[in-house]
Amino acid sequence: MREFIVEADGGSRGNPGPAGYGSVVIDAATGETLMEAAEYIGVATNNVAEYKGLVAGLKAAHDLDPAATVRVRMDSKLVVEQMSGRWKIKHPDMKPLAAEAARVFPSSQVTYEWIPRDRNKHADRLANEAMDAGKRGEQWSPSASTADLDTRAARAAAEAPTGPPPRRPAG
Template sequence: MKLCIESDGGSRGNPGIAGSGTVIYDGARQKILKEMSYVVGKATNNVAEYHSVINGLRAAKEMGATEVEVYMDSKLVVEQMSGRWKIKHPDMAALAKEAQALVREIGQVSFQWIPRKDNARADALANLAMDALADGAKPGFLGEAPERAAAGNASVEDAAQPVRSPSHWAGHKEEPLRFFLIRHGETEFSTQLRYSGWGDPELTEKGRTQAKRSATRLAEILDGHEVAAIFSSPLSRAKETAQIIQAELGEVQLKEAEALKELNFGTWEGLTFAQARQQDPTLHEAWVDNPADNAPPEGESIRELYQRVRTWRNGLNRHYSGNTLVVVSHVNVIKALVCQALGAGPGSVNRFFLDPAGISEIEFYPPSAGACVRRVNETGHLQGV
């Protein structure tokens, strides 16, 4: 079986905070089979590059590959693994030896250099790992489940206890920072399928009804559990939705956060998909294919939004660790938060759908303990609206 690998590594400091990203494709290099984001630790860029290759080759071998094509933007690693350049650095020599052993076990492996722009997905995964290390994560793969105690060690009494939170089965002692994420209700722009970013359309009457339904459902889920604060985007459609939720929950402080504004669509604001494509077909196609690294004219990329949302979330740890927060925002902001909880990069935001007034729930434990997604886009309460 033939597989293709795209891999990349990076270091902020060289040596410094290092991470690697690896994407496994089918033999036609069309279908993604696996993505890996690996926290290397303190290392050089080249060491991180080797980790990305080793992780990819090991995964390909485990998947049964007998032929592999490796694509990288590191000329050094490509030339060294192809046998054309000597390996002098002892750290890289040890890693190269490990990679070469995997090459022999697989059978047929080739290495090909590609421009950085063609390696964006692996680069995003490497940056995700470096971000996680900066946040306190330990070396290893992101998104792996924590080790659990053997089932035989659990008593009958333990088994009979209700499990209300993943902290029970994952062994977390600290309470998580829990987010309930609510997308604002319907607007005229959402019904007309227009790009709606920093513009300020108001809720429709249907949107207000949706917000009230979400407020009622959220109160049911919380069941009296205390909410430390409600955070809202300053844009009208989100703010009005948040005010409706605040009225339902009672004495909860409502705060606005600029970081929760929707993606800035620049000159595409208010345009339909077809109108934006007509304005600049080449750029629009690039945006649709890779919104993480392409931006609308005078707008921002998904990666830029992802980073501002991450920075805002990290800033909450000091004052709200162990608390429950309600966040009322927009589709791309909520997707970014869910992706961060999943350990997925900004390139994953287009892989799931969020309805107006849908409810999602995520938890973040202390950095080394990871995160948990509890629900995504719950919409049962909106039936009949």
């Protein structure tokens, strides 16, 4: 059975303010980015943008393989706790978005994990690219994105050996 990682983020410049989201589907076995999505959504709250990023990532993963298991990683404690069922969803704007996210895959196929913001840079960059494009009156385009390149560089740096350089024999 295939496993995907969905990383999603949303943001707004002002709360509410101009908002966008970004989401990434990653093959859990290889670490390969399979899909990126981002969209400027107009004026919205940060939480609405976060949920829209989650929905977009789940739908993209479902399009790739509806039988896959999905590990969602987000830096939004609110979304992770609400979608995990540990916190109630009280805000009326969040309820339909959470319900939409819950309908994409059976709950048995999806797990949620909170990650620190610095480990969600790919999705964050996509959300910011979408907001920047919206500010210019444009749509986000995957061909103009640098998010995956930045993420690959960060992964390579994280995997590089650390410590002092090897010693050379005297002579």
